[in-house]
Amino acid sequence: MNLFHNVRAQWLAYAVFFIVLALVPLFVGDDVFLLNQLSMYGVYAMLALGISLCWGFGGILNLGQGIPFGLGAYGMAMTMQMQTQDEYNPMPPFMLNNSLTELPWFWVPFGNTTVGIILSIAIPALFCAIFGWTMFRARVSGPFFAIMTLAMLSAIGTLFLGMQPYTNGANGLSPPRSLQLGELTVDPYSPGSYWVVFGLLLIATVIAKLMTLSRSGLVARSIRNDAERVRFLGYNVAAYETMIYTVSGIFAAVAGACMVVLSQYVSPDQFDPTFSLMMVVWAGIGGRMSLLAAMLGAFLIQGGQSYLGDELDATWYLFLGTFFILVVRFLPKGLVGLVESGLGRIRIGSKRNDGDSAASEVSLNPQPGA
Amino acid sequence: MAAGSLFLTQFNWSAFINALVLGLSIASIWLIAALGLTIIYGAAGVINMAHGELIMLGAYSTYTLQTSFGIPFLLCIPLSFLIVGAIGLLLERVLIRYLYKRPLDTMLATFGVSLVLIQGTRIIFGSSPKYVDVPEFLSGSLEIGFVNIATVRILIFVVTVAVCVALWFLFFRSRFGIQVRAVTQEKEMAASFGVNSGRVYMMTFALGAGLAGLAGAILCAMATVLPTMGGNYLVPSFLVVVVGGGALAGSVAAGVGTGELQSIFAYFTNDTFARFVLFILIVVFLRLRPQGLFAPSAKRR
Numbered sequence: 001m002n003l004f005h006n007v008r009a010q011w012l013a014y015a016v017f018f019i020v021l022a023l024v025p026l027f028v029g030d031d032v033f034l035l036n037q038l039s040m041y042g043v044y045a046m047l048a049l050g051i052s053l054c055w056g057f058g059g060i061l062n063l064g065q066g067i068p069f070g071l072g073a074y075g076m077a078m079t080m081q082m083q084t085q086d087e088y089n090p091m092p093p094f095m096l097n098n099s100l101t102e103l104p105w106f107w108v109p110f111g112n113t114t115v116g117i118i119l120s121i122a123i124p125a126l127f128c129a130i131f132g133w134t135m136f137r138a139r140v141s142g143p144f145f146a147i148m149t150l151a152m153l154s155a156i157g158t159l160f161l162g163m164q165p166y167t168n169g170a171n172g173l174s175p176p177r178s179l180q181l182g183e184l185t186v187d188p189y190s191p192g193s194y195w196v197v198f199g200l201l202l203i204a205t206v207i208a209k210l211m212t213l214s215r216s217g218l219v220a221r222s223i224r225n226d227a228e229r230v231r232f233l234g235y236n237v238a239a240y241e242t243m244i245y246t247v248s249g250i251f252a253a254v255a256g257a258c259m260v261v262l263s264q265y266v267s268p269d270q271f272d273p274t275f276s277l278m279m280v281v282w283a284g285i286g287g288r289m290s291l292l293a294a295m296l297g298a299f300l301i302q303g304g305q306s307y308l309g310d311e312l313d314a315t316w317y318l319f320l321g322t323f324f325i326l327v328v329r330f331l332p333k334g335l336v337g338l339v340e341s342g343l344g345r346i347r348i349g350s351k352r353n354d355g356d357s358a359a360s361e362v363s364l365n366p367q368p369g370a
Numbered sequence: 371m372a373a374g375s376l377f378l379t380q381f382n383w384s385a386f387i388n389a390l391v392l393g394l395s396i397a398s399i400w401l402i403a404a405l406g407l408t409i410i411y412g413a414a415g416v417i418n419m420a421h422g423e424l425i426m427l428g429a430y431s432t433y434t435l436q437t438s439f440g441i442p443f444l445l446c447i448p449l450s451f452l453i454v455g456a457i458g459l460l461l462e463r464v465l466i467r468y469l470y471k472r473p474l475d476t477m478l479a480t481f482g483v484s485l486v487l488i489q490g491t492r493i494i495f496g497s498s499p500k501y502v503d504v505p506e507f508l509s510g511s512l513e514i515g516f517v518n519i520a521t522v523r524i525l526i527f528v529v530t531v532a533v534c535v536a537l538w539f540l541f542f543r544s545r546f547g548i549q550v551r552a553v554t555q556e557k558e559m560a561a562s563f564g565v566n567s568g569r570v571y572m573m574t575f576a577l578g579a580g581l582a583g584l585a586g587a588i589l590c591a592m593a594t595v596l597p598t599m600g601g602n603y604l605v606p607s608f609l610v611v612v613v614g615g616g617a618l619a620g621s622v623a624a625g626v627g628t629g630e631l632q633s634i635f636a637y638f639t640n641d642t643f644a645r646f647v648l649f650i651l652i653v654v655f656l657r658l659r660p661q662g663l664f665a666p667s668a669k670r671r
Contacts, residue, residue, distance in 0.1 A: 131653070135656070138660040142473060143473050151649050151652065155645060158642045158646060159643070162640070162642030162643060273605075314492065314493055317485050318493070324478070324479075328482065
């Protein structure tokens with residue numbers, strides 16, 4: 001039995017991961033800008049988590065993760081923008097510049113902070129449910145689904161870019177004040193917001209992990225391996241696919257909302273296809289089959305971009321592209337595949353099958369000495 | 371009734387017909403960008419995310435041929451076809467041929483390729499926009515009745531039609547075409563009849579890449595040449611392939627249909643909203659007909 005597939009060992013790895021992350025603000029000290037930047041890595045990790053759940057476990061390659069991300073981000077930005085408006089001054093300044101005379105109806109609910117926050121998660125979730133159900137019921141899957149998500153992303157991006165009077169077009173929204181929750185002001189440069197972001201990441205990770213361990217997670221993994229066979233066994237494949245796609249979309253929406261709280265800025269760039277593809281690159285390089293590895297992949301690539309990106313400058317994307325091609329070509333399971341095969345060489349006494357690997361995978365990769 | 375007649379009196383027929391002609395021009399642009407993608411997807415099942423960047427390479431090879439070697443624009447078009455075709459051949463041999471059994475991974479690997487190509491081009495040529503000189507007769511516009519259209523759009527339309535006809539002959543009237551169709555339908559069976567399927571895939575990929583190069587060469591007559599220009603063509607050409615179902619005739623029909631709809635919606639609203647409505651319509655269309663307009667008789671991959 002490979003230690004890599006031992007569920008108890010996996011939970012231990014997650015625990016270590018989050019404990020280390022929770023301790024980070026204690027070592028950062030007074031550099032609040034660094035702390036803000038590190039909080040942003042929680043957002044990236046949440047996006048990678050969604051991709052890993054959707055693509056690694058459900059087999060649904062989603063190149064449009066930017067849709068729920070961007071919708072969630074715009075929802076939160078609208079909420080924060082409306083917090084700075086009052087009865088004498090009911091409309092954001094950019095609308096006045098675009099000669100609107102009254103607040104558009106879809107901005108009105110965001111005037112209430114609670115409703116606004118709920119909507120910024122609910123709207124992307126509803127979008128994913130409807131779009132996913134439409135596509136999966138038609139049995140659009142694999143590369144075709146990936147293309148449709150990409151097309152949808154591009155469509156929504158152009159829409160937000162084009163509706164200048166309602167979304168401020170290419171300039172995006174930059175709410176002038178931090179998020180107010182009741183009497184509390186959420187300071188994006190405080191350890192508090194760091195812990196909130198990573199607390200949300202922890203909750204999302206536990207939900208995702210429990211989903212993959214559950215019975216429906218098993219069905220989802222079987223769909224990844226052979227959707228047709230699962231359908232013949234009487235499962236409603238489209239429902240499972242829609243569920244997993246929607247949950248992953250909710251994670252992305254939460255990530256989007258967190259991003260706006262941290263950066264106080266959103267623009268149609270969130271819908272840029274390259275950014276959505278980059279999320280897939282994080283998960284692909286880290287290892288899409290493992291939630292933890294996908295998150296570490298996001299840290300690795302984004303960290304590399306921030307630190308190596310300055311030094312390598314122009315050659316960074318050249319380097320990243322080449323690296324990604326090599327990983328796809330030689331390590332389909334990502335870098336964590338190396339860890340998996342490394343741990344596979346270590347014999348451990350336990351012969352219990354903890355059931356993290358689908359039966360088909362076990363028979364395909366017999367472990368020597370297991 | 372009154373509203374109807376008001377509509378008819380206010381409706382500007384000449385502008386609408388102009389929009390229809392423009393739609394045909396948009397259709398030919400999307401179609402020529404999509405042809406290479408159609409062939410590669412239709413024959414080998416590979417979804418080439420680097421297709422837009424191959425178009426970009428076509429534009430840059432035209433630019434280089436013109437500025438460094440002084441070759442006239444019209445001659446650059448076939449030369450770009452050959453250059454980018456050769457790049458495609460190399461790409462297939464080095465990378466793609468190992469991934470035919472993993473269709474999702476081809477998308478990812480080719481995305482990596484597109485990153486490399488964009489950044490490589492940026493390093494070599496810089497990120498400033500480049501312009502290609504077009505012959506005198508292509509810079510004007512033509513007026514037929516009340517229809518006014520730029521000559522360069524007519525050239526693109528004519529080339530697109532010519533390439534489609536040539537491809538039809540290649541696929542349905544030549545020995546190579548029979549081999550491609552045989553490999554597409556049933557690879558093992560074709561192989562047992564002595565068709566070298568690896569070679570067929572290789573040549574199809576090179577052909578598709580070459581067509582992207584040709585598209586780039588001709589499109590740079592009306593677009594600015596930039597390292598990131600490929601991104602503009604990727605989604606429309608994907609949609610043409612998806613709506614068409616991966617067959618040549620399907621792509622032609624889908625290209626004309628989507629191009630016309632885009633132009634008609636844009637006539638009533640504006641460009642961005644038209645694109646949004648068009649994409650929503652495509653999602654609905656795929657819900658009703660997931661296999662596309664003309665699904666090839668081949669097995670679904």
